[in-house]
Amino acid sequence: MISTLHAAADDLRAGRTTPLDLLDACLAQIDRMEERVRAWVFVDREGARAEAERRTQEIRKGDWRGPLHGMPIGIKDIFDVFDWPTAAGSRLWKNSIARQDATVVRKLREAGAVFLGKTVTTQYASFDPPPTRNPWALGRTPGGSSSGSAAALACGMCFGALGSQTGGSITRPAAFCGVAGLKPTYGRVALAGVVPLAASMDHPGPMARCVRDLAVVLQVIAGPDPLDPSAADVAVPDYRERIESGIRPPRLGRLRGLFESRAEPVVREMMDRVCAQLHAAGATVVDVALPAAFTDVLIRHLIVMAVEAAMFHEPRLRRHPEDYDPNIRGLLEEGLRRSPTEYARTKEHQRLLKKEMEACFAGVDALLTPSAAGPAPDAATTGDPVFNSPWSYTGLPTVCFPCGRSPEGLPLGLQVVGRAWGEADLLAVAVWCEDVLGFPLEEPTV
Amino acid sequence: MISTLHAAADDLRAGRTTPLDLLDACLAQIDRMEERVRAWVFVDREGARAEAERRTQEIRKGDWRGPLHGMPIGIKDIFDVFDWPTAAGSRLWKNSIARQDATVVRKLREAGAVFLGKTVTTQYASFDPPPTRNPWALGRTPGGSSSGSAAALACGMCFGALGSQTGGSITRPAAFCGVAGLKPTYGRVALAGVVPLAASMDHPGPMARCVRDLAVVLQVIAGPDPLDPSAADVAVPDYRERIESGIRPPRLGRLRGLFESRAEPVVREMMDRVCAQLHAAGATVVDVALPAAFTDVLIRHLIVMAVEAAMFHEPRLRRHPEDYDPNIRGLLEEGLRRSPTEYARTKEHQRLLKKEMEACFAGVDALLTPSAAGPAPDAATTGDPVFNSPWSYTGLPTVCFPCGRSPEGLPLGLQVVGRAWGEADLLAVAVWCEDVLGFPLEEPTV
Numbered sequence: 001m002i003s004t005l006h007a008a009a010d011d012l013r014a015g016r017t018t019p020l021d022l023l024d025a026c027l028a029q030i031d032r033m034e035e036r037v038r039a040w041v042f043v044d045r046e047g048a049r050a051e052a053e054r055r056t057q058e059i060r061k062g063d064w065r066g067p068l069h070g071m072p073i074g075i076k077d078i079f080d081v082f083d084w085p086t087a088a089g090s091r092l093w094k095n096s097i098a099r100q101d102a103t104v105v106r107k108l109r110e111a112g113a114v115f116l117g118k119t120v121t122t123q124y125a126s127f128d129p130p131p132t133r134n135p136w137a138l139g140r141t142p143g144g145s146s147s148g149s150a151a152a153l154a155c156g157m158c159f160g161a162l163g164s165q166t167g168g169s170i171t172r173p174a175a176f177c178g179v180a181g182l183k184p185t186y187g188r189v190a191l192a193g194v195v196p197l198a199a200s201m202d203h204p205g206p207m208a209r210c211v212r213d214l215a216v217v218l219q220v221i222a223g224p225d226p227l228d229p230s231a232a233d234v235a236v237p238d239y240r241e242r243i244e245s246g247i248r249p250p251r252l253g254r255l256r257g258l259f260e261s262r263a264e265p266v267v268r269e270m271m272d273r274v275c276a277q278l279h280a281a282g283a284t285v286v287d288v289a290l291p292a293a294f295t296d297v298l299i300r301h302l303i304v305m306a307v308e309a310a311m312f313h314e315p316r317l318r319r320h321p322e323d324y325d326p327n328i329r330g331l332l333e334e335g336l337r338r339s340p341t342e343y344a345r346t347k348e349h350q351r352l353l354k355k356e357m358e359a360c361f362a363g364v365d366a367l368l369t370p371s372a373a374g375p376a377p378d379a380a381t382t383g384d385p386v387f388n389s390p391w392s393y394t395g396l397p398t399v400c401f402p403c404g405r406s407p408e409g410l411p412l413g414l415q416v417v418g419r420a421w422g423e424a425d426l427l428a429v430a431v432w433c434e435d436v437l438g439f440p441l442e443e444p445t446v
Numbered sequence: 447m448i449s450t451l452h453a454a455a456d457d458l459r460a461g462r463t464t465p466l467d468l469l470d471a472c473l474a475q476i477d478r479m480e481e482r483v484r485a486w487v488f489v490d491r492e493g494a495r496a497e498a499e500r501r502t503q504e505i506r507k508g509d510w511r512g513p514l515h516g517m518p519i520g521i522k523d524i525f526d527v528f529d530w531p532t533a534a535g536s537r538l539w540k541n542s543i544a545r546q547d548a549t550v551v552r553k554l555r556e557a558g559a560v561f562l563g564k565t566v567t568t569q570y571a572s573f574d575p576p577p578t579r580n581p582w583a584l585g586r587t588p589g590g591s592s593s594g595s596a597a598a599l600a601c602g603m604c605f606g607a608l609g610s611q612t613g614g615s616i617t618r619p620a621a622f623c624g625v626a627g628l629k630p631t632y633g634r635v636a637l638a639g640v641v642p643l644a645a646s647m648d649h650p651g652p653m654a655r656c657v658r659d660l661a662v663v664l665q666v667i668a669g670p671d672p673l674d675p676s677a678a679d680v681a682v683p684d685y686r687e688r689i690e691s692g693i694r695p696p697r698l699g700r701l702r703g704l705f706e707s708r709a710e711p712v713v714r715e716m717m718d719r720v721c722a723q724l725h726a727a728g729a730t731v732v733d734v735a736l737p738a739a740f741t742d743v744l745i746r747h748l749i750v751m752a753v754e755a756a757m758f759h760e761p762r763l764r765r766h767p768e769d770y771d772p773n774i775r776g777l778l779e780e781g782l783r784r785s786p787t788e789y790a791r792t793k794e795h796q797r798l799l800k801k802e803m804e805a806c807f808a809g810v811d812a813l814l815t816p817s818a819a820g821p822a823p824d825a826a827t828t829g830d831p832v833f834n835s836p837w838s839y840t841g842l843p844t845v846c847f848p849c850g851r852s853p854e855g856l857p858l859g860l861q862v863v864g865r866a867w868g869e870a871d872l873l874a875v876a877v878w879c880e881d882v883l884g885f886p887l888e889e890p891t892v
Contacts, residue, residue, distance in 0.1 A: 082761060082762075083761070083762060083765060083766075092543060093543055093545075095541035095542070096541065096542045096543045096545075097538060097539055097541075097542045099539075099542075099641060195545060226675040227673065227675075229672040229673070315528060315529070316528075316529060319529060320529075
């Protein structure tokens with residue numbers, strides 16, 4: 001039976017389970033489903049078992065490392081993990097051993113996590129379809145780029161995972177696979193030791209099976225980092241305390257515009273149902289207008305992504321064009337074609353929109369949109385990031401979690417968007433909504 | 447014929463040579479001597495030729511990248527170079543491709559350097575004998591750990607090279623191979639993208655064939671780095687201007703103590719001769735006493751090196767003990783055996799000695815010692831770093847350059863030590879001395 005991370009942590013504390021038991025449960029799911037789902041680049045069974053054994057011994061001695069003590073965690077294969085290769089979906093890098101942990105990986109390790117292996121990323125965290133399949137329907141995409149993390153969580157192969165988002169790479173796969181994901185405020189989580197896609201929009205973030213679990217992992221990985229100038233020196237509040245202190249029924253701002261016009265009927269119906277349920281439970285749901293600068297956010301996001309990805313990849317693309325899959329290659333070529341003034345104008349627009357978005361939060365605690373335009377499409381694409389890339393562009397934090405199924409049984413997700421640096425309030429809102437909507441944890445049966 | 451970097455740069459400016467000619471000269475020396483000397487982990491002939499061709503084209507258009515435009519440079523294999531593996535002498539890492547340049551490598555690239563390949567380092571920049579041989583006597587060590595950089599320079603296989611020093615890893619191989627090396631003030635040159643040995647004493651630095659060349663390379667690589675908190679925010683003066691503005695005959699403080707008692711007779715004679723020559727040319731040479739805290743500097747240095755090396759290597763040593771050569775392994779085991787209070791006491795001693803060393807510079811411009819206790823010993827060791835490790839420990843800048851030969855024809859070196867952050871004055875002193883001592887550039891004939 002699939003459990004959440006926070007429930008498993010409670011069981012550990014109460015002596016009802018051990019890190020070795022948790023690991024065995026994950027490995028059993030991997031044995032059962034990995035051949036079809038292909039969520040992992042590799043699983044380090046021996047290493048994970050040694051660590052789980054150590055964590056189990058430590059508990060016997062009353063020695064708890066931190067909030068992730070003994071939790072099997074999957075790491076998206078763009079994060080450096082000490083002594084493991086970081087391939088990022090590249091054939092060139094498949095034997096490139098990391099000399100040290102990425103900052104977020106180090107923090108997870110210090111908090112007691114047991115690393116199971118590397119989860120599949122689309123190549124260079126872009127749009128090319130990965131080998132991973134959607135565990136709810138093997139002909140469908142799990143979404144990308146954090147494809148393996150989302151699919152592994154859905155199958156109960158791990159209790160938490162690292163993802164990252166530059167377009168919609170946390171929220172989209174979470175929605176398609178029926179799990180939860182948090183894209184933090186830009187600068188909240190350090191990027192040192194992470195393969196970049198577009199540096200000013202890359203957001204590492206937690207993925208898990210429910211919102212409370214996201215809070216546990218975010219608490220561990222958030223914060224400034226002397227190795228990463230982009231990780232802001234902003235204090236990290238106590239997320240759990242904020243969640244547990246309770247929240248009055250929230251005021252929610254429903255976004256329409258593109259979030260309605262681009263949504264499939266099944267998603268529009270889901271939103272109407274969700275808003276009615278939240279309202280019935282006491283929440284206020286009001287329509288919120290998007291600022292004028294929002295109009296061309298999608299094309300602007302693409303320009304920033306293409307130019308900044310090209311900045312990192314250009315020298316490698318010139319030397320090894322054959323290593324690049326078609327979509328990332330197209331993106332890079334797009335970036336190389338753009339003019340510098342276009343990029344500069346777009347960065348100006350990005351600053352302006354960040355500022356203008358503040359007005360959307362007047363009188364509401366969070367904004368509400370679907371996680372994706374529809375359920376997972378077939379495996380020839382990774383789906384459309386249209387409902388996510390505006391938040392990667394503006395750097396605002398988002399939380400997504402499952403809230404229903406399409407008629408054919410595919411997961412649908414809800415996305416809440418918060419103020420910059422407002423993850424604590426946002427998590428509290430999301431927990432309130434999740435409790436109301438009560439999506440049960442289910443296990444895919446493919 | 448072997449040329450210096452600054453002379454080659456003058457020839458380039460005057461149109462007397464091209465980057466392609468300089469590269470061909472280096473490759474010819476590699477063809478002639480590499481089989482015996484083994485200075486390189488690999489030479490990227492194709493990549494270097496493409497870069498040299500670009501630099502040659504750029505000159506035709508009047509487009510100069512910087513002070514190293516078109517200069518073939520060797521990179522010690524502990525520095526990350528984009529798209530090349532960084533093995534650091536480890537079998538585990540031999541296919542670990544670097545995703546980006548180390549900060550110093552990026553700076554060299556931006557200054558127009560042409561990277562020839564990776565030069566051999568002892569394993570993990572420690573003491574185990576490398577495959578490289580001393581080009582003046584193939585049965586002898588080139589010194590370590592920057593073995594390949596020193597040997598390649600001596601053979602005219604490159605015009606400048608990156609080295610690094612934690613014990614005596616720049617000065618000792620420079621002395622044994624008859625080339626020049628500069629170990630900067632700790633914090634002057636950034637460590638981002640460099641495999642650590644002992645983080646608080648690791649110093650990247652330039653190696654070249656004369657002191658003026660060291661100034662050219664240091665100018666390029668020095669300075670603060672947002673990616674490296676240890677790289678201090680201290681302004682970098684114009685070294686060339688300082689050197690060319692001339693220096694009155696310097697006041698030099700000759701250090702005796704261990705620098706005399708541990709020196710072989712041939713080195714003591716060299717020092718007497720050198721001091722007489724410098725005095726005759728107008729320099730003042732006075733004896734300077736070492737502070738009391740200097741007494742146990744060698745054992746203290748070893749403690750810091752062993753403990754900090756173990757801090758980085760411990761997890762890898764546990765997983766892959768078979769990958770470690772005997773000397774580095776012994777060092778790490780030594781570090782793991784030491785007590786934390788011993789380390790803490792040593793860090794206290796290190797701070798005290800840094801402070802006490804200031805008094806040594808009262809009334810003198812620089813301190814004077816031999817570069818090494820003797821000429822290169824046989825290839826079973828990399829030689830004794832006893833005259834160099836005090837400066838790694840105190841973080842004071844040093845410059846070494848060749849100043850004679852032993853009766854059997856092996857190079858001997860002189861070392862000058864400066865005030866913290868005083869590289870400009872130190873280089874001016876060293877140039878003055880080098881001009882007086884007039885060691886001619888020779889080519890090994892093995």
